[in-house]
Amino acid sequence: xxxxxxxxxxxxxxxxxxxxxxxxxxxxxxxxxxxxxxxxxxxxxxxxxxxxxxxxxxxxxxxxxxxxxxxxxxxxxxxxxxxxxxxxxxxxxxxx
Amino acid sequence: xxxxxxxxxxxxxxxxxxxxxxxxxxxxxxxxxxxxxxxxxxxxxxxxxxxxxxxxxxxxxxxxxxxxxxxxxxxxxxxxxxxxxxxxxxxxxxxxxxxxxxxxxxxxxxxxxxxxxxxxxxxxxxxxxxxxxxxxxxxxxxxxxxxxxxxxxxxxxxxxxxxxxxxxxxxxxxxxxxxxxxxxxxxxxxxxxxxxxxxxxxxxxxxxxxxxxxxxxxxxxxxxxxxxxxxxxxxxxxxxxxxxxxxxxxxxxxxxxxxxxxxxxxxxxxxxxxxxxxxxxxxxxxxxxxxxxxxxxxxxxxxxxxxxxxxxxxxxxxxxxxxxxxxxxxxxxxxxxxxxxxxxxxxxxxxxxxxxxxxxxxxxxxxxxxxxxxxxxxxxxxxxxxxxxxxxxxxxxxxxxxxxxxxxxxxxxxxx
Ligand SMILES: Cc1cc2nc3c(=O)[nH]c(=O)nc-3n(C[C@H](O)[C@H](O)[C@H](O)COP(=O)(O)OP(=O)(O)OC[C@H]3O[C@@H](n4cnc5c(N)ncnc54)[C@H](O)[C@@H]3O)c2cc1C
Ligand SMILES: [Zn+2]
Numbered sequence: 112x113x114x115x116x117x118x119x120x121x122x123x124x125x126x127x128x129x130x131x132x133x134x135x136x137x138x139x140x141x142x143x144x145x146x147x148x149x150x151x152x153x154x155x156x157x158x159x160x161x162x163x164x165x166x167x168x169x170x171x172x173x174x175x176x177x178x179x180x181x182x183x184x185x186x187x188x189x190x191x192x193x194x195x196x197x198x199x200x201x202x203x204x205x206x207x
Numbered sequence: 208x209x210x211x212x213x214x215x216x217x218x219x220x221x222x223x224x225x226x227x228x229x230x231x232x233x234x235x236x237x238x239x240x241x242x243x244x245x246x247x248x249x250x251x252x253x254x255x256x257x258x259x260x261x262x263x264x265x266x267x268x269x270x271x272x273x274x275x276x277x278x279x280x281x282x283x284x285x286x287x288x289x290x291x292x293x294x295x296x297x298x299x300x301x302x303x304x305x306x307x308x309x310x311x312x313x314x315x316x317x318x319x320x321x322x323x324x325x326x327x328x329x330x331x332x333x334x335x336x337x338x339x340x341x342x343x344x345x346x347x348x349x350x351x352x353x354x355x356x357x358x359x360x361x362x363x364x365x366x367x368x369x370x371x372x373x374x375x376x377x378x379x380x381x382x383x384x385x386x387x388x389x390x391x392x393x394x395x396x397x398x399x400x401x402x403x404x405x406x407x408x409x410x411x412x413x414x415x416x417x418x419x420x421x422x423x424x425x426x427x428x429x430x431x432x433x434x435x436x437x438x439x440x441x442x443x444x445x446x447x448x449x450x451x452x453x454x455x456x457x458x459x460x461x462x463x464x465x466x467x468x469x470x471x472x473x474x475x476x477x478x479x480x481x482x483x484x485x486x487x488x489x490x491x492x493x494x495x496x497x498x499x500x501x502x503x504x505x506x507x508x509x510x511x512x513x514x515x516x517x518x519x520x521x522x523x524x525x526x527x528x529x530x531x532x533x534x535x536x537x538x539x540x541x542x543x544x545x546x547x548x549x550x551x552x553x554x555x556x557x558x559x560x561x562x563x564x565x566x567x568x569x570x571x572x573x574x575x576x577x578x579x580x581x582x583x584x585x586x587x588x589x590x591x592x593x594x595x596x597x598x599x600x601x602x603x604x605x606x607x608x609x610x611x612x613x614x615x616x617x618x619x620x621x622x623x
Contacts, residue, residue, distance in 0.1 A: 112514050125516035129506040131460065131620065153618050154458040154549045154605040158447035160509045183461070183507045186514075 112181075115191050118173040126171030132156060133164040133178045133197060160184050166194065210314055229394060230401035235408050235433055239267045241588060242426060242435035244413045244449055246270025248279035248389075248574065249566055250441035251396035251407070252581020253588070255313065258403030260582070261589035266405045267435075268397075269428060271412035275393040278443050278573065281511075281543035283466050283500045285479050285488060286575040287324045287384035288349050291340045294599030294611040295552060296347040301596050302579030303349075303383060309578060315395030317387050318493065323478040324384030327359065327366075327528070329373045333483055337379040344381070352380045363480065367530050373484035375528075386479060386490050392577055416452040422561030423453060439564040439588055444509070444544025446567035453560045457567065458549040458605045460620035463508040463542045464500065464571055465517055469535045471495030485524035496538065499525060503545060503571070513542045545571055547620040552611035555584050555593065556602040564588050565602060 112124040134157070138148040160183055167179045176194035181187065192200075208214060208227060218226055241257060243250045246268045257263045270276075286306055288299035310317050328334045334353075341351035355377045356368060368375045397407055408430070415427035416438065425434040442449045444461045472495050481488040489499040501521030504513040518540060525532045548554065548568030553576065558565050566584045569576060583597035593600075599611055610618075 123516065124506075124514055125520075131507065150606050151456075155456045156447065156458065156460050156549075156620070157456065158460050158507065160448060160461075163507060165506065181506075183509050186508065186510055 112186050114179055114188055116169050116172055117193055118175055122172055126169060127167040128170045130166035133166045229398040230407055233406045235430055238434040240265040241437045242433060243268045243439045243441060245441040246274050247277040247443055248392055248577040249580045251393055251400060252577050253441060253584045254400040254405045255396045256582045256585035257589060258400055258405050261585055263589055264404035268407045269411045269413055270409050273409050274397055275390050278543040279393045280390050281541060282389055282574040283498050284386040284389045286387055287381055289344055289381045290613060291343045292611055292613055297596040298579055300347060300349050302576050305578030313395045313399035315398060317391040317395050319387045321383050321385040323380055323382045325378045325380045325478055326481045327378045327483045328376050329484045334376055341379050350381055350383050354378045354380055365531055366528060370527060373527055418560060423563040437562045437588055441566040443546050446546045453563055455558060459568055460507055460547045461509055462503040462545050462547050463513045464503045464545050465513040465540055465542045466500040467540045468538050469497040470538050482524050482528040487521055487524035509544055511542045511544055549605060549618045549620055550610040550612040551614060553600050554602050555587060555597045555600040
């Protein structure tokens with residue numbers, strides 16, 4: 112698996128550490144009433160077969176947090192953006 | 208037909224040409240009392256114990272591939288009951304006891320070999336942790352021995368004891384641990400279940416679950432609709448997909464774990480040994496190949512193959528432990544898809560959907576659990592209450608905060 116880091120270019124997979132699905136959103140509130148949302152966020156997973164957006168830390172390179180869009184079925188990598196850009200584009204998506 | 212030295216002799220007279228197939232290949236019936244999805248070790252063991260111990264014979268096992276095509280035929284065959292937490296150890300010890308009488312029970316040679324499992328330690332704190340785990344095991348009536356470096360050296364003189372970074376300080380030995388021929392476990396349970404009337408249906412993929420008034424009443428399959436009174440999921444790495452057919456979202460991720468076998472060697476390592484400073488475990492098969500493995504690759508995957516960096520990593524750990532391995536050639540490597548739960552422990556429970564039962568979350572360690580998992584799942588399905596030793600494996604333990612986290616690492620799908 113080769114991943115194209117927006118800063119470092121195409122790099123081998125062993126330079127990256129993965130942290131799972133990037134889509135779930137951290138609940139905004141600490142209110143006990145939001146416990147169901149927290150339970151879902153911390154423990155439950157969609158675990159998709161196919162395309163998945165996944166957090167990756169370029170620990171062996173620029174140390175940026177990235178989001179790699181990849182197929183869990185074939186390991187094909189579709190796109191890589193910084194986590195910051197990913198969050199920004201999601202905010203925009205929500206606004207519009 | 209019973210396998211015995213007499214049947215072997217009788218068949219030798221006809222040149223072994225008249226052996227019957229070990230199980231039938233029936234067409235699916237329109238309806239069963241119980242349908243089990245997944246013909247891996249756990250699904251087959253469940254069917255076997257349902258029929259044999261609980262007298263429920265109108266049972267089908269639906270397998271999308273062929274028997275043994277999943278993790279049951281891909282693992283490194285290690286069995287042990289060296290856990291620490293109260294929710295785990297009595298369960299794994301029941302499994303060990305079932306292994307000890309399994310071959311007589313299902314009349315099949317599964318090559319159960321209690322050759323000992325030795326976990327190496329490389330520092331004083333690690334030895335303290337092993338002493339604690341060994342004591343916890345003994346409280347539960349499991350055998351455990353803490354060895355010093357000298358005793359380990361007697362067993363395996365060729366390890367790198369004085370490695371400057373990872374010196375070997377001793378180990379925790381469970382002599383009753385060992386290996387079992389994985390395929391034979393699937394075949395033995397399949398044959399045993401079949402002899403008790405269970406229909407084993409291969410190449411039958413479940414594509415949907417039909418729910419009426421909050422209750423599972425049947426499955427859509429590649430071979431048509433099959434109605435059932437109770438539905439049991441034992442689909443390991445595909446658990447999220449089958450549970451989603453019933454609208455459930457699980458505390459599980461699918462990850463790839465690789466395993467390796469070397470060229471055949473003369474007798475070299477007679478037990479199972481695990482390296483304590485990296486993740487590496489090795490044993491030698493009866494054919495002479497070294498069978499070994501390490502960690503999951505670390506990213507979500509449904510592809511039953513991994514990447515090269517993990518191969519390099521595993522072999523580095525192996526060579527740090529046994530320098531002589533550097534000259535051994537690897538013959539094959541492969542991968543399997545693990546059902547990684549969020550606390551590293553399994554789930555054997557009912558679900559919020561009526562008549563739907565769930566068996567999942569086995570992480571890298573479900574092979575050793577096969578007999579107890581089958582027995583306890585059968586108990587749950589037959590009686591609608593959990594078997595005592597499996598009563599902690601609840602699906603709602605995550606919501607309630609009752610995790611069974613052997614490593615004490617919290618919510619991550621990378622536990623073992
Ligand atoms: C490389 C590797 C090494 C391992 N080493 C060890 C070890 O040394 N010791 C140990 O204890 N454990 C080990 N394990 C773990 C162990 O193999 C698994 O935890 C265990 O086999 C899982 O249970 P199973 O046998 O029922 O799974 P599987 O054999 O995977 O059975 C699940 C079955 O469900 C079927 N299925 C899925 N979806 C559907 C559907 N929709 N319709 C019909 N059928 C379906 C699949 O085809 C599959 O056959 C290892 C695993 C791997 C991959
Ligand atoms: Zn980078």
